[in-house]
Amino acid sequence: MTQTNTLDQVDFAQNNLEKHSVNVHKFGGSSLATPECIERVIAIIRQHCQLDDIIVVSANGKTTDLLLSLHQLALSGEPLDSSLTLLQEQQSALIFALLNDGNAGRLARELAQDVKQLVAWLAQDPLAFESDILALGEVWSARLLSALLNERICGSYYLDARDFLVINNARECRVDNALSKAHLASRRQGQKLAVITGFICKDETGHSCTLGRNGSDYSATIFASLLSAKNVTLWTDVDGIYSADPRVVPSARKLHRLPNAVAQELGRLGNPVLHKKTLQPLTDNIGGSSHLHVASSFDVKAAATEIGEFGQIARQELSVTHLNDLLLVSCEALKASASAELIARLSPVYSDKKQGQLVILASEQQALTSALAVLGTEVTFTPVSLIAAVGYQVALRLDIYGRFKRALKNDRVLRFVNSEHEHSIIALLPQETTAELLNKVHHEIVKDARHLGLVVAGLGNIGQRFLELLPGQLSRVPALENVHLVGLVSSSKALIHTDGLDVGSALTDFNEQATDYTNQELLGWLKHHPYDEMILVDITPSEAFSFLYDKFFDLGIHVIGANKWAASADTQTYRTLKAKAAKSGSLWLGNTTVGAGLPVNYALDDLLNSGDDIMEISGVFSGTLSWLFEHYNAEKPFSGLLKEALAQGITEPDPREDLSGRDVQRKLLILARAAGFELALEDINCQNLVPKSLQKLSTEAFLQQADELDGYFEQQYQQAKEKNACIRYIARFSLEQGKVKAGVSLEVLADDDAFASLTPCDNIFQIKSLWYQDNPLIIRGPGAGRDVTAGGLHSDLVKACQQLVNKQHQVTLKGIN
Ligand SMILES: NC(=O)C1=CN([C@@H]2O[C@H](COP(=O)(O)OP(=O)(O)OC[C@H]3O[C@@H](n4cnc5c(N)ncnc54)[C@H](O)[C@@H]3O)[C@@H](O)[C@H]2O)C=CC1
Numbered sequence: 001m002t003q004t005n006t007l008d009q010v011d012f013a014q015n016n017l018e019k020h021s022v023n024v025h026k027f028g029g030s031s032l033a034t035p036e037c038i039e040r041v042i043a044i045i046r047q048h049c050q051l052d053d054i055i056v057v058s059a060n061g062k063t064t065d066l067l068l069s070l071h072q073l074a075l076s077g078e079p080l081d082s083s084l085t086l087l088q089e090q091q092s093a094l095i096f097a098l099l100n101d102g103n104a105g106r107l108a109r110e111l112a113q114d115v116k117q118l119v120a121w122l123a124q125d126p127l128a129f130e131s132d133i134l135a136l137g138e139v140w141s142a143r144l145l146s147a148l149l150n151e152r153i154c155g156s157y158y159l160d161a162r163d164f165l166v167i168n169n170a171r172e173c174r175v176d177n178a179l180s181k182a183h184l185a186s187r188r189q190g191q192k193l194a195v196i197t198g199f200i201c202k203d204e205t206g207h208s209c210t211l212g213r214n215g216s217d218y219s220a221t222i223f224a225s226l227l228s229a230k231n232v233t234l235w236t237d238v239d240g241i242y243s244a245d246p247r248v249v250p251s252a253r254k255l256h257r258l259p260n261a262v263a264q265e266l267g268r269l270g271n272p273v274l275h276k277k278t279l280q281p282l283t284d285n286i287g288g289s290s291h292l293h294v295a296s297s298f299d300v301k302a303a304a305t306e307i308g309e310f311g312q313i314a315r316q317e318l319s320v321t322h323l324n325d326l327l328l329v330s331c332e333a334l335k336a337s338a339s340a341e342l343i344a345r346l347s348p349v350y351s352d353k354k355q356g357q358l359v360i361l362a363s364e365q366q367a368l369t370s371a372l373a374v375l376g377t378e379v380t381f382t383p384v385s386l387i388a389a390v391g392y393q394v395a396l397r398l399d400i401y402g403r404f405k406r407a408l409k410n411d412r413v414l415r416f417v418n419s420e421h422e423h424s425i426i427a428l429l430p431q432e433t434t435a436e437l438l439n440k441v442h443h444e445i446v447k448d449a450r451h452l453g454l455v456v457a458g459l460g461n462i463g464q465r466f467l468e469l470l471p472g473q474l475s476r477v478p479a480l481e482n483v484h485l486v487g488l489v490s491s492s493k494a495l496i497h498t499d500g501l502d503v504g505s506a507l508t509d510f511n512e513q514a515t516d517y518t519n520q521e522l523l524g525w526l527k528h529h530p531y532d533e534m535i536l537v538d539i540t541p542s543e544a545f546s547f548l549y550d551k552f553f554d555l556g557i558h559v560i561g562a563n564k565w566a567a568s569a570d571t572q573t574y575r576t577l578k579a580k581a582a583k584s585g586s587l588w589l590g591n592t593t594v595g596a597g598l599p600v601n602y603a604l605d606d607l608l609n610s611g612d613d614i615m616e617i618s619g620v621f622s623g624t625l626s627w628l629f630e631h632y633n634a635e636k637p638f639s640g641l642l643k644e645a646l647a648q649g650i651t652e653p654d655p656r657e658d659l660s661g662r663d664v665q666r667k668l669l670i671l672a673r674a675a676g677f678e679l680a681l682e683d684i685n686c687q688n689l690v691p692k693s694l695q696k697l698s699t700e701a702f703l704q705q706a707d708e709l710d711g712y713f714e715q716q717y718q719q720a721k722e723k724n725a726c727i728r729y730i731a732r733f734s735l736e737q738g739k740v741k742a743g744v745s746l747e748v749l750a751d752d753d754a755f756a757s758l759t760p761c762d763n764i765f766q767i768k769s770l771w772y773q774d775n776p777l778i779i780r781g782p783g784a785g786r787d788v789t790a791g792g793l794h795s796d797l798v799k800a801c802q803q804l805v806n807k808q809h810q811v812t813l814k815g816i817n
């Protein structure tokens with residue numbers, strides 16, 4: 001990505017918004033309530049905005065409430081002094097706490113002028129000037145932030161939306177797009193940040209109007225629509241949209257991506273963050289190509305919820321919402337076609353023309369009563385509430401329908417209804433929806449809906465087999481039900497689809513579509529992935545790739561590694577990685593790093609968990625060396641066998657990794673660490689079987705000259721044979737009188753030694769411990785190869801997913817809790 005005009009180049013790498021078009025950022029009242037909050041907003045703007053972006057603001061804190069109460073006091077003829085003083089003091093406090101003396105003085109003078117005007121309006125005709133009075137909060141907020149940006153970051157100007165935003169239907173807040181767009185274009189200044197008032201606009205006659213409470217979100221999406229902005233971010237006091245109101249349902253989980261249609265339905269049915277009108281300008285005017293983000297200004301690092309057009313995975317998200325204080329309206333006149341316009345105007349929560357029934361908010365009763373009075377018919381109002389399961393075409397999903405009904409089976413339900421577009425199943429209740437009921441329904445509907453992303457790095461011998469097995473595993477294992485393969489990564493190319501790759505054709509798609517990538521880009525994507533959990537399976541042999549674990553754990557990514565580098569890194573690095581993984585709750589599994597699919601790492605873990613102490617671990621740890629020495633009888637040259645082992649996929653990509661003993665040395669270190677010992681690679685003596693002359697060559701050159709190995713192994717074999725013995729490469733670790741001894745080397749063993757007669761490629765692990773002293777625990781079986789290693793990785797994947805699907809989500813709502 002190449003970007004221009006960023007406000008903070010250093011931090012820009014962290015910015016996930018696309019920069020090729022305008023972005024709109026809206027800050028709500030709670031995000032601008034105090035000088036500390038405004039400082040946070042400044043930091044967000046510095047990091048996330050570019051010149052030419054649009055900042056939309058609500059009034060600071062509770063300013064609008066205070067203006068409203070002044071308006072009410074004036075209407076009822078009560079004294080205004082104390083409220084006026086409080087209002088002016090609050091604004092002055094912000095101005096003087098944040099701005100330099102010159103600017104503070106200027107804004108304080110403008111504030112005094114405005115308060116004078118306010119007093120005049122309140123005295124003259126508070127009803128006529130209601131919108132002008134309420135508009136002051138946004139004006140002050142925008143003026144202050146713009147002055148602050150000018151002081152601290154870059155050129156900025158503030159715009160009063162009443163200078164350009166025209167509505168031609170005040171009741172429905174319908175915008176005159178053409179006029180507003182032209183006026184806005186003429187007022188924008190290039191290369192500066194615009195701070196625009198939310199909530200307010202003007203009508204065709206030029207009078208001030210408001211867009212209703214919470215209208216600033218609507219303002220933001222209107223401006224985005226006028227400017228064809230790519231992204232709108234609502235910076236607020238919650239960090240996204242949850243599967244239910246998290247203040248009532250503690251197990252609610254954040255919805256990372258929501259299709260427009262579902263978000264609209266949520267807004268309609270009472271979601272506390274999304275409002276009915278907010279999304280409308282985006283979906284109506286720019287074909288849904290603009291995305292809406294809901295992010296926390298109190299916790300910028302928390303992943304936001306993104307709303308837009310997405311593929312299949314986002315369409316699986318489910319949530320539960322509720323609305324109390326509703327009325328079921330029954331009226332004969334509603335059956336007539338003449339009532340269609342009235343119904344459309346009211347946009348009720350639910351309507352049934354055939355039955356002559358509507359469900360409306362209780363607050364709309366008066367408006368409806370007057371509208372129906374004209375028709376002179378009898379109307380009955382019955383208090384009701386609703387609870388709804390919301391998700392993409394959820395009404396067509398019989399399993400969800402069944403669960404929804406089951407959850408409500410002990411509660412009185414007036415009726416179940418579907419919304420027009422099938423994105424919700426609604427139950428109308430004759431009683432209030434309680435917290436208890438909401439939790440019960442949420443548990444039933446959302447219980448297994450945690451989505452886990454999967455990235456596979458390393459698409460060689462083992463990686464390909466892992467992918468071949470993946471479709472079968474996904475369809476067979478319940479714990480993998482919500483696992484989505486989203487990325488494939490090789491040493492130079494990557495294919496990442498946030499909406500999921502087709503597991504059946506992933507490798508072919510990779511070969512056709514993968515593009516060059518950098519680690520920075522990979523980490524950037526991982527930082528903002530929209531899944532509940534992300535698992536990365538490292539099937540590379542790369543030390544360089546293992547250096548990224550540090551970053552993966554910082555990001556809370558879970559790692560399953562066949563790669564041995566990180567688990568056998570130097571003591572300090574290993575300790576740091578373990579600590580980071582623990583701190584961020586990342587799982588780090590690596591059963592295949594030793595013995596491929598054999599459960600040796602798990603066995604050691606289990607022994608320690610059972611209170612056991614490990615005293616000795618020994619055996620044949622290399623599939624390659626097992627295969628070679630079990631087959632070798634000096635008839636075929638040793639080098640020929642080595643090439644066969646390479647072709648069978650048993651060896652490391654460079655077979656010298658096996659022959660040098662390094663691979664076995666690493667495995668012994670990994671096991672010793674798993675057994676609770678703090679060891680380094682240097683503490684393990686290692687006999688290198690590669691002669692010096694072959695050590696520094698490229699892999700290809702080594703294989704060409706591999707016959708230089710033959711003489712040495714023939715000699716070793718014959719010498720052992722003369723003693724009725726054989727040669728085997730053995731790993732030994734022991735704790736003797738508190739001292740650790742560890743080494744890996746070629747040993748001469750009696751033909752009947754337990755380590756001597758293995759099936760070629762088998763590993764054997766002999767573990768002596770407190771519980772298994774005289775009769776050691778033995779684990780034996782194939783210790784390398786495509787199937788067992790890919791299978792072992794799948795076993796780790798299932799273990800990880802079993803833990804992750806049940807992981808409780810920690811909900812933090814800064815600013816609310
Ligand atoms: N062969 C076996 O039986 C066993 C192998 N392993 C381990 O599995 C891993 C893979 O082994 P193989 O599949 O045999 O190797 P391979 O050489 O066939 O495949 C390695 C793959 O990793 C990719 N790669 C290399 N560096 C990379 C990087 N920096 N970033 C992303 N991708 C990178 C390569 O492009 C290649 O696709 C190794 O760590 C090996 O030690 C573990 C247990 C058993």
Ligand SMILES: N[C@@H](CC=O)C(=O)O
Nearest residue numbers: 622623624651652784
């Ligand atoms: N090359 C290794 C593969 C497994 O780690 C071996 O031969 O054991």
